[in-house]
Amino acid sequence: MKKGYCFLLEASGSLTAAYLIENIKKAKAKVFASDISSCYGRFLADGFLTFPRSTEPALWEVMEREIKDHQINVVIPSLDETLHQWSAKKEYFLKHGVHVILSDSETIEVCQDKWKTFQFFSSHNIPTPATSLNFKFPLVKQRLGRGGKGILVNPAQGTFSMDGMISQELLQGKEYTIDVFCDRHGDPVYIIPRLRLHIKDGKSLNGITVENSA
Numbered sequence: 001m002k003k004g005y006c007f008l009l010e011a012s013g014s015l016t017a018a019y020l021i022e023n024i025k026k027a028k029a030k031v032f033a034s035d036i037s038s039c040y041g042r043f044l045a046d047g048f049l050t051f052p053r054s055t056e057p058a059l060w061e062v063m064e065r066e067i068k069d070h071q072i073n074v075v076i077p078s079l080d081e082t083l084h085q086w087s088a089k090k091e092y093f094l095k096h097g098v099h100v101i102l103s104d105s106e107t108i109e110v111c112q113d114k115w116k117t118f119q120f121f122s123s124h125n126i127p128t129p130a131t132s133l134n135f136k137f138p139l140v141k142q143r144l145g146r147g148g149k150g151i152l153v154n155p156a157q158g159t160f161s162m163d164g165m166i167s168q169e170l171l172q173g174k175e176y177t178i179d180v181f182c183d184r185h186g187d188p189v190y191i192i193p194r195l196r197l198h199i200k201d202g203k204s205l206n207g208i209t210v211e212n213s214a
Contacts, residue, residue, distance in 0.1 A: 004073075005027075005029040005030070005073060005074055006029065006030040006031070006032070006070065006071055006072045006073055006074065007024050007029055007030065007031040007032065007072070007074045007075070007076060008031075008032050008034060008049070008066075008067065008070075008072045008074070008075045008076070009021065009031060009032070009033050009034060009041065009045070009076050009078070010034055010075070010076065010077045010078050010079050010082065011034070011035055011078045011079040012033035012034055012035050012039055012040075012041025012042070012045065012048075013035050013039030013040065013041060014078055015203065015205075016078070017033065017039075017040075017041045017044075017078075018040070018041070018044055020076065021033065021041060021044045021045050022044070025046075029074075030046045030047075031045045031046055032045055032046065032047045032048065032049050032070060032072060033045035033047070033048050033049070034048065034049040034050070034051055035048075035050070035051070036050065036051060036052070036053050037050065038050075047070065049066050049070070051063060051066070054079060054081035054082050055081075059082075060085070060089075067093075067098060068096075072098065073097055073098050073099060074098070074099050074101065075093070075098060075099070075100045075101065076101050076102075077100065077101075077102050080112065080146055083102065083108045083112070084105055084108055084109075086100055086102050087100075087102050087103065087104055087105045087108055088105060090102065112144060113143055113144060114131070114141065114142075114143050114144075114145075114166055115131065115133060115143050115166050118131040118166070118168075129168045129169045129171055130168065130169045131166055131167070131168045131169075132166065132167050132168075133162065133165075133166060133167075134162060134167065135157055135162055135167050136167050137167040137168050137169045137170070138153060138154045138167070138169070138170045139151070139152075139153055139167060139168045139169065139170045140152040140153075140155055140160070140162075140165055140166070140167045140168075141165065141166060141168070142164060142165055142166075143164055143165060143166050144164070147203055148199075148203075150165075153170065174195060174196075175195075175196045175199070176193050176194060176195055176196065176210070177193075177194045177196055177204050177207065178191060178192070178193050178194070179191070179192040179194065180192075192209055193209065193210045193212055194207040194208065194209055194210065195207055195208050195209075195210050
């Protein structure tokens with residue numbers, strides 16, 4: 001990596017922050033961790049920045065000022081609540097010499113909305129659980145939820161509202177996470193399947209990589 005790169009990692013209390021910080025520093029680049037309050041990322045990075053919450057109007061003014069003051073030229077967003085704003089601002093930041101490593105808004109919208117994810121998978125013949133906007137299947141979850149929040153299994157009908165919810169068939173079997181790393185053109189560099197061994201709040205805390213010759 002060329003000298004002079006300075007990274008900003010958003011929400012540096014996440015599970016992947018330590019890995020990213022470690023490898024950015026190995027590449028001889030500088031990295032700032034950030035969050036709304038102190039987190040373990042601050043002890044790993046070259047510096048730490050505190051930002052307002054995603055709902056606070058001052059967020060982007062503070063963000064731009066800190067990026068400029070610390071000569072940050074690469075941003076890796078990771079907070080669900082700000083992904084759309086970051087994506088919409090990619091061209092703006094690029095004009096100021098800042099690269100935002102993030103998919104376009106259309107991709108983010110599909111990936112964050114479970115109903116749109118189901119529609120996308122179905123239209124591309126990707127196997128996916130049967131899904132409905134009505135109470136048709138035993139598994140009920142939020143369309144825009146994350147981390148296992150709000151999931152209901154075999155709930156009694158009439159005890160909840162389907163507004164903003166979907167229902168899905170309940171699948172049995174082993175669960176895998178597929179890590180995909182793509183280059184700047186969107187072409188996969190590697191694809192790593194991981195068997196989930198320990199899951200908490202919908203997040204994989206322990207797993208093993210699995211070789212798939214196919």
